Amino acid sequence: MNQRSSVAELVASLKAELNRYPIGGKLPSSRAMVETHRVSPVTVSRALAQLAAEGLVVTRPGAGVFRAQPRNDTQAPGDTSWQEVALSADGATDAAPRAVDASGVLVTLAAPPSGVIEFNSGYLHSSLRPERAMAAALARAGRRPGAWGRPPVDGIPELREWFARGIGGPVTEAEVLVTAGGQSALTTALRALAPPGAPVLVESPTYPGMLAIARAAGLRPVPVPVDPDGVRPELLAAAFRATGARVFVCQPLFQNPTGAVLSAERRPEVLRIAREAGAFVVEDDFVRRLVHEDAGPLPKPLATDDQDGVVVHVCSLTKATSPSLRVGALAARGPVLERLRSIQIVESFFVPRPLQEATVELVGSPAWNRHLRSVAMELRDRRDTLTAALRGSLPELELPHVPTGGYHLWLRLPDRSDEGAVVSAALRAGVAVAPGRPYFPAEPPAPHLRLSFAGVASRGEITEGVRRLRTACDEAFG
Incomplete structure (x- = not known):
C-alpha cells in the first residue's frame, strides 16, 4: 500500500473514533497508534497533521493530541453571485479575455x-528523485551563515553564476535572475514583454501551462506549427508579418509535447526572423538536464548564439529534481533585464534564501x-x-x-x-x-x-x- 492511501485510511479510522473522546480529551499516543493500526510513525504523523488542519484535533508539544472544540458551521453561506458581474465587467473592454483555464x-x-x-x-x-541528496543539501544549507537572512533580489551570486555557466556563451552572472521555477519565470517574461491584448506567437502544439499564462495576462496566443525539426521558419515569418507580434515562445530542445529538437539549420533562421521583426524569443529550456543516455551531443541554448538581446532564456531545476524544488532562472541582456527584475520584485520579492542555498549545495555535490x-x-x-x-x-x-x-x-x-x-x-x-x-x-x-x-x-x-x-x-x- 502506498503512503498516500495509508494516510487516508488512518485519517478515516481516527475520524470514526473521535466521538469516543470528550471535547478536550486526550487521544492515544503516536506509538500506540502505530501498534494499533499497524502503520509507520510517518503515516501517523501525517494523519494527525491532516486532522489538525481540519480543526478536529489540537496537538500540544510534550503533552499529546486532544480532541478539538467543534467549529460552528451553522452560519448560512453568503451570496457570492455579485462576483460574476465584478469579474466580467472589466473584461468587457479587454482586447483578449483574461479568464484562467488551468x-x-x-x-x-x-x-x-x-x-x-x-x-x-x-x-x-x-x-x-535525488531525495537523499536534497535532504542532505537542505541540512547543510540551513547551517550556512546568513542562510535565513534576506537574499539579494536577483538571487545569491553563487547560484546565478552556476546558471550562467550552464547556459554558456556570452551569458554572465549579471544577466541572470533566480526565479521560483520555470512557470514563474515564464509568467514574468510574458508580463514583461507584451501588453494585455497583444498577440504572442507560440509553437503548435505547445505546453498548456504557458498558454494558460498568456491567456491569464490577456494575451492572444497565435499558433505556429512545428514538425520533427522544430518550428517552421517560413510560417514563423508569416505569423510575425500577419500579427505584428513582438514575442515568440519556443522550446528548441525536446519540445513539449512533440519531443522535437530545433535543427541546426533552423536555429539561425529563427533568430534572424525575430530580430528583423523587432521581437523577443522566449526560450523555454525546460528539460536540458533530462537527456537520455543514448543522446548525442546537445545543441547549445539559443541564448548562446544571441549577441543582440533577442533571446530571453528560461530554465529550471524542477524537472530534474522534485516538484517542490522550485528554483529556476531568467537570463536576458539589455533594458529588458531591468523590466524583468522589476516585475519579479513586485510579484514575489525573491526566492527564499534557504532554498537557494540548498540548491547551491545540491548542484555542487558529487551526488x-x-x-x-x-x-x-x-x-x-x-x-x-x-x-x-x-x-x-x-x-x-x-x-x-x-x-x-x-x-x-x-x-x-x-x-x-x-x-x-x-x-x-x-x-x-x-x-x-x-x-x-x-x-x-x-x-x-x-x-x-x-x-x-x-x-x-x-x-x-x-x-x-x-x-x-x-x-x-x-x-x-x-
Missing part, C-alpha cells in the same frame, strides 16, 4: 486515485552528477520499454518521433476517434493519460495523447499501463 495544467498535477498508473505525470517518480547519469540511463530504458510496448500492443496509435530527451511520448490517435472517450476509458481501466487538446492554442489537426514514462514506479508498471490502455482503446474505438 485544466491543461491540472492534468499533470492532480494525483490520480490509488492504483491508477500515472502516464500523465509531469515530474519524476519519487524513486528517480548531483551521479543523479543525472542515473536518470539518463533510467529514462532511456523507460522510453524504450514504452515504445516497444506501444508498437507491439497499440500499432494503430501513430508514434511519429521517439525523442532522446525529456520524459514523454506524443501519440496521434486514428482520425475521427474521440480523444475524450479514450482518456475516460483509460481512467476506468486504471491508467491516467493526458489528452492532446489542451496542447493546441487553436483547433487541433487530429486527436492526440501524451504519455509520460517518468512518473511511473517501474518499467513493469509501464508494460501494465500499456496493457490497460489497450483495453481502453478497445472500448473507445468500439
Whole structure:
C-alpha cells in the first residue's frame, strides 16, 4: 500500500473514533497508534497533521493530541453571485479575455486515485528523485551563515553564476535572475514583454501551462506549427508579418509535447526572423538536464548564439529534481533585464534564501552528477520499454518521433476517434493519460495523447499501463 492511501485510511479510522473522546480529551499516543493500526510513525504523523488542519484535533508539544472544540458551521453561506458581474465587467473592454483555464495544467498535477498508473505525470517518480541528496543539501544549507537572512533580489551570486555557466556563451552572472521555477519565470517574461491584448506567437502544439499564462495576462496566443525539426521558419515569418507580434515562445530542445529538437539549420533562421521583426524569443529550456543516455551531443541554448538581446532564456531545476524544488532562472541582456527584475520584485520579492542555498549545495555535490547519469540511463530504458510496448500492443496509435530527451511520448490517435472517450476509458481501466487538446492554442489537426514514462514506479508498471490502455482503446474505438 502506498503512503498516500495509508494516510487516508488512518485519517478515516481516527475520524470514526473521535466521538469516543470528550471535547478536550486526550487521544492515544503516536506509538500506540502505530501498534494499533499497524502503520509507520510517518503515516501517523501525517494523519494527525491532516486532522489538525481540519480543526478536529489540537496537538500540544510534550503533552499529546486532544480532541478539538467543534467549529460552528451553522452560519448560512453568503451570496457570492455579485462576483460574476465584478469579474466580467472589466473584461468587457479587454482586447483578449483574461479568464484562467488551468485544466491543461491540472492534468499533470492532480494525483490520480490509488492504483491508477500515472502516464500523465509531469515530474519524476519519487524513486528517480535525488531525495537523499536534497535532504542532505537542505541540512547543510540551513547551517550556512546568513542562510535565513534576506537574499539579494536577483538571487545569491553563487547560484546565478552556476546558471550562467550552464547556459554558456556570452551569458554572465549579471544577466541572470533566480526565479521560483520555470512557470514563474515564464509568467514574468510574458508580463514583461507584451501588453494585455497583444498577440504572442507560440509553437503548435505547445505546453498548456504557458498558454494558460498568456491567456491569464490577456494575451492572444497565435499558433505556429512545428514538425520533427522544430518550428517552421517560413510560417514563423508569416505569423510575425500577419500579427505584428513582438514575442515568440519556443522550446528548441525536446519540445513539449512533440519531443522535437530545433535543427541546426533552423536555429539561425529563427533568430534572424525575430530580430528583423523587432521581437523577443522566449526560450523555454525546460528539460536540458533530462537527456537520455543514448543522446548525442546537445545543441547549445539559443541564448548562446544571441549577441543582440533577442533571446530571453528560461530554465529550471524542477524537472530534474522534485516538484517542490522550485528554483529556476531568467537570463536576458539589455533594458529588458531591468523590466524583468522589476516585475519579479513586485510579484514575489525573491526566492527564499534557504532554498537557494540548498540548491547551491545540491548542484555542487558529487551526488548531483551521479543523479543525472542515473536518470539518463533510467529514462532511456523507460522510453524504450514504452515504445516497444506501444508498437507491439497499440500499432494503430501513430508514434511519429521517439525523442532522446525529456520524459514523454506524443501519440496521434486514428482520425475521427474521440480523444475524450479514450482518456475516460483509460481512467476506468486504471491508467491516467493526458489528452492532446489542451496542447493546441487553436483547433487541433487530429486527436492526440501524451504519455509520460517518468512518473511511473517501474518499467513493469509501464508494460501494465500499456496493457490497460489497450483495453481502453478497445472500448473507445468500439
